[in-house]
Amino acid sequence: MKDSxxxxxxxxRDALESFDKxxxxxxxxxxxxxxxxxxxxCGDTSNLLGLxxxxxxxxxxxxxxxxxxxxxxxxxxxxxxxxxxxxDITADQFNSIGYNLDNVIVSxxxxxxxxxxxxxxxxxxxDSLCNTPISNVLHKVNERIRNLTPAIFPKHS
Numbered sequence: 001m002k003d004s005x006x007x008x009x010x011x012x013r014d015a016l017e018s019f020d021k022x023x024x025x026x027x028x029x030x031x032x033x034x035x036x037x038x039x040x041x042c043g044d045t046s047n048l049l050g051l052x053x054x055x056x057x058x059x060x061x062x063x064x065x066x067x068x069x070x071x072x073x074x075x076x077x078x079x080x081x082x083x084x085x086x087x088d089i090t091a092d093q094f095n096s097i098g099y100n101l102d103n104v105i106v107s108x109x110x111x112x113x114x115x116x117x118x119x120x121x122x123x124x125x126x127d128s129l130c131n132t133p134i135s136n137v138l139h140k141v142n143e144r145i146r147n148l149t150p151a152i153f154p155k156h157s
Contacts, residue, residue, distance in 0.1 A: 087105070
């Protein structure tokens with residue numbers, strides 16, 4: 001994956017960490033999560049990244065959800081697959097249970113992601129995402145990044 005895309009993904013992670021949960025729409029996991037980002041935010045974050053990659057780079061992504069991690073059949077997680085790359089900016093939430101994962105993963109393979117016992121995949125529906133609070137979160141993230149680095153993110157109408 002292009003270095004510029006990976007840099008933008010890192011900026012999104014940094015921007016999401018910079019918000020208070022009260023800054024987000026109440027119907028998003030960014031607001032509802034008890035422990036703050038990234039804990040419990042993997043689904044909405046994956047959708048947000050998918051929408052970003054489509055808007056900024058014209059790239060389609062698959063939403064991947066895994067269930068059954070280790071001895072816990074109910075433990076679940078979500079991430080993206082884009083151009084053959086696993087993209088995950090919330091995996092480090094599992095570091096509290098013994099994993100040692102980076103806060104931004106962009107890789108063609110990952111033992112962690114392959115360790116889930118059940119995997120489901122679906123294409124991201126960009127049209128429907130544009131009508132959800134996730135679109136507003138992406139707008140806030142873009143604004144925060146644009147205020148810090150004006151030339152990187154083009155304004156979208």
